[in-house]
Amino acid sequence: MEAKKQFSIGLFFKKMVKQQVFIPLAALLILALFNLIMDPSFFKITLGYNSVGDPVLSGYLMTILDYGSELAILAIGMTLVTAASGGQDISVGATIAIGGSVILRVLCGRNSRPDELQAPIIVAFLVACVVCMLFGAFNGALVAYFKIQPMVATLILFTAGRSIAAWINNNELPIVSDPSFAVFGGFIPGIPIPTPFFIALACVIVIALILRFTNLGLYTQAVGINESSSRLNGLNPQFIKFLTFVILGLFVAVASLIKVSRLSSINYSVIAKDIEMDAILAVALGGNALGGGKFNMWASILGAYVIQFLTTTLYKFNVQSDALPAYKAIVVIMLVVSSAPVVRERTAYYWKKLTSKKQEVA
Amino acid sequence: MGKSKQANDMPKKNLLSRLSGMSDTNLLLTITIVVFFVMYIGAIVFQGKGFLKPQAFFNILNANAALIIASCGMSLVMITGGIDISVGGVAALVSMCCAVYLDYHDGNVLGAVLIALAIGLAFGIVQGYLVAYLGIQPFIVTLAGMFFARGMTTIVNTNPFNVANPAFVALKETRVVVPGMGSYNKAGNYVNAYVEIGVVVAIIVVIAMFCILRWTKQGRYFYAVGGNAQSALMLGINVKMTRFLSHLGCGLLAGVGGFAYFLHVGSGSASHASGMEMNAIASSIIGGTMLTGGVGNIIGTFFGVLSLSTIQNIVSSAGLDQAWWTGITIAAMLCLFLVVQSIIMARKDKSKK
Structure with a gap:
């Protein structure tokens, strides 16, 4: 009995480790500690005023909150796609370019530098939503109905997307001068927290409600775990895969609004x-299997902010933006290697050996 | 198995069923070659005499030698059932490293070649190990590889620059004259038709890869593993080793392709070979390599590259010279061929049942 009590802390720790949220939390902790040791001023947040005179919070943490938000929005959609199809959509960046281009096209009309908006922002946003969902539907159709691997199917838009985006605006670079448009990527007058965070919050609430009150979460997991048995249970796996890509398209449209x-x-x-x-990376860091199946949405969203934390930390140490991918690639490889079944089995085996020896000694 | 399928299909007697009686490899290869010739003839008819000159054809080869080499590696991996999207990044890294070595460290050309091979080999070994022995999805591994290579290129050197090393420039300017294919220019002088060194290397690679895949034991293993890893394992084939070797080969060919690219452009830049992985995958798919593995032909890949660059030439000479048209055309073509493949697969599944 006494021995058991001694082990309770260890047990608690073990339980923690098994929680999926543990991975992004641990990563966050390591990054925070690293920054604390290297330079505590990383955590300083100052209240200042921007050029218009509104109160604005600034500091590295605010940058993370700001730029991590569009990533979190994308991570929501990407988690669903990953869970259902067992692959990832690599065209999100290109689709953001398309969505942004559509928004600007609608806002600016024929003139690339209008003095006033040619259409209400909400109309532009809705058009972008429809367009992005159409492109999502294109990806989804290729994956679900033509049974092409998700990553190869989305490779098509990955190459063509930016070209299409340029084509939508005749390769001009429209500029919106209306200050009301800048609100979505900046600050709402009077509120010192960046708007993207609120938009991300809204998306998170929406997806939480959907997961709570519909069977979407259950169905996507069922399709991801075993497609044929989910079909035998009366689901339509093709449609669910298709649907996840369309949903991702919607979130991409939201992210593109923030970006432009x-x-x-x-x-x-x-x-x-x-x-x-x-x-x-956010999905992987959230501990979700990249091969599909079970997912944890909260871990993915947290993962997105951790990634932005990493990016901001790297920027702070004067890493060039073009060189960033090299470091992130190392993180990805470390993550996937540590979650590979072969490695897990082997470490579990050695861990067992180690602990059993300890017990013998005791 | 091929025979019994043929027997099943024979009674229908229509063209499609007779075509699908051919093995998948031959069917897709036939489609590719027909598409290429139709396109080239179309180009000659509609775009004027420019395409009729042999040199026009050789220029396509000159510009795409690196792509041909990289595509061969890509086909190898895809036949084994994997994919490698790091080839473009590796090519960029190779050209940057070679450029820095030649210009800033007074290196010689042989050393540069060795560097290129070493980089390709290193990527091949690491990615192959992760994919084959740790069982990680090839797409994730090579996506990370691509970003790593692109990032490293910037870390090695940020600014693009032209290489001035005299020995290298001499090699770059070397022209291999193709006898009997020259033409008279407007002034009436005879101009020899030529290809660059890279094309010679590319042709050697294509022939070597074709022979390996067709006639060696290991070459047949690649097809067996890609077609059905489970039954390959039961036949006593070392599946993990075969997967590893396919990635190794692809990495090595990406290194060679990177050097060929470097030889063609003669400069180092972080934005070099952007989209090469996409073009290589597209060429392989157009050339009849199945994404699902087990089906493919290097000759088809070769024609895939030619088709792809011919359509690019048509697009640009049709006056749609803006950069975005190229991207859209390639994507559209890739999409078309993917759908064709998927339909063929669906038909095959049906005829099995």
């Missing part, structure tokens, strides 16, 4: 570059 709002303009070849890597 930040600049009030667009650069087709640079906007949301490499964001697909970050989104996949």
Whole structure:
């Protein structure tokens, strides 16, 4: 009995480790500790005023909250796609370019530098939603009905997307001068917390409600775990796969609104570059199996903010933006290697050996 | 198995069923070659005499030697049932490393070749180990490989620059004259038709890969593993080793392709070979390599590259010279061939039942 009590802390720890949220939390903790040791000023948040005179919070943590939000929005959709299809959508960056281009096209009309908006922002956003969902449907149709591997199917848009985005605006670079458009990627007047965070919050609430009150979560997991048996149980796996891609399209449209709002303009070849890597990384860091099946949405969303934490930390140490992928790639490889079944079995085996020896000694 | 299927299909007697009586490899290869010739003839008819000159054809080869080499590696991996999207990144890394070595460290050309091979081999070994022995999805591993290579390229050197090393420039300017294919220019002078060194390497690679895949034991193993890993294992084939070797081969060919690319452009830049992985996958698919593995032919891949670049040439000479048209055309073509493959697979599944 006494021995059991001694082990209770260990047991508690073991239980913690088994929780899926543990992985992103541990990563967050390591990053936070690293920053604390290297330079505590990382955590400083200052209240300042922007050029218009509204109160604005600034600091590295605010940057993470700001830029991590669009990643979190994408991670929601990417988690669903991963769970249902066992693959990832690598065209999200290109689709963001398309969505952003559509928004600007609708807002600016024929003139690339209008003095006032040609259409209400909500109309532009809705059009972008429809377009992005159509492209999502295209991906989804290829994956679900033509049975092409998700990553190869989305490779098509990955290459063509930015070209299509440029084509929508005749390769011009429209600029929206209306300050009300910049709200979505900046600050709501009077509120010092960046707007993208609120948009992400809204998306999280929506998806939480959907997962709570519909069977979407259950169905996607069922399809991801075993497609044929879910079909025998009366589900339509093809339609569910298709649906997850369309849902991802919707979230991509939201992310593209934030992205173009930040600049009030667009650069087709640079906007949301490499964001697909970050989104996949967020899903992987959330401890979700990249081969499909069970998923934990909260871990993915937390994972997205951890990725942004990593990016911001790297930026702080003067790593060039073009060199960032190299470091992130190492993190991805470390993550997938540690979650590979072969490695897990082997470590479990050695761990068992180690602990059993300890017991013998005692 | 092929015979029994043929017997099943024979009574229908229509063209499609007779075509699907052919093995998948031959059917897809036939489609590819027909598409290429139709396209090239179409180009000659509608775009004028420019395409009629042999040099026009050789220029396509010159510009795409690196792509041909990389696509061969890609086909190898895809036949084994995997995929490698790091080839573009590796090519960029190779050209940057070679450029830095040649210009900043007074290196010689042989050393540069060795560097190229070493980088390709290193990527092949690491990715192959992760995919084959740790069982991680090839797409994730090579996606990470691609980002790593692109990032490393910037870390090695940020600014693009042209290589001025005299020995290298001499090699770059070397022209291999193709006898009997020259033409008279407007002034009436005879101009020899030529290809660059890279094309010679590419042709050697294509022939070597074709022979390996067709006539060696290991070559047949690649098909067996890609077709059905389970039964390959039961036949006593070392599946893990075969997968490892396929990635190794692809990495090595990406290194060679990277050097060929470097030889063609003669500069180092982080944005080099962007989209090469996409073009290589597209060429392989157009060339009749199945994504599901087990089906494919290097000759088809070769024609896949040619088809792809011919359509690019048609697009650009039709006046749609803006960069975005190329991306859209390739994507549309890839989409078309993917759908064709998927339909063929669906038909095959049906005839099995």
